[in-house]
Amino acid sequence: MATDTTEPKIKRIVQISVLSIMLLIATYYGLRSYFHQLIDEEVHTKIEQYPPESLLKLRKQEKEMLEKGPFPIEKAKAFLAHHPREEAGEVIAPQPSTDLDPLKGWVQAPRPVPDFFPKSEQSTDPKAAPPLDSTTEKH
Numbered sequence: 001m002a003t004d005t006t007e008p009k010i011k012r013i014v015q016i017s018v019l020s021i022m023l024l025i026a027t028y029y030g031l032r033s034y035f036h037q038l039i040d041e042e043v044h045t046k047i048e049q050y051p052p053e054s055l056l057k058l059r060k061q062e063k064e065m066l067e068k069g070p071f072p073i074e075k076a077k078a079f080l081a082h083h084p085r086e087e088a089g090e091v092i093a094p095q096p097s098t099d100l101d102p103l104k105g106w107v108q109a110p111r112p113v114p115d116f117f118p119k120s121e122q123s124t125d126p127k128a129a130p131p132l133d134s135t136t137e138k139h
Helices: 010-048 053-068 073-082
Strands: none
Touching: 053 073
16 A cells, blocks of 8 residues: 655645635625625615604704793703702602512512501502502412
8 A cells, every 4th residue: 555655735734724814804804894884875875864854853842842941951950950859849859669569579489568658658549550468469
């Protein structure tokens, strides 16, 4: 049996490897720039070319309402900057949360919720859900 005892052509292998790596890098950046160009054209065609007239009109109306209302926004900002929130009124005064969902826990493994809110804080609306307590049926 004949065997080949010649040394491998290292120089040729290295040349092909370097050329392959350079070709991969060039292909990567070429395709990347091509697709970025396509995306930029689509964004310009679909978004930038036609400004959202109704949205711009709505923003203009809202800005006018904030500036020309009974208590203009700049006046409100100045008032809140110089007075604590507690003095600003009951509407924006900080209040403790009455949200019971964190106490219920996970839906798949609910926990009984303690009844520690006074009756006056619970909703009197007949459409509202009944208050949660430890007697609530578990599903």
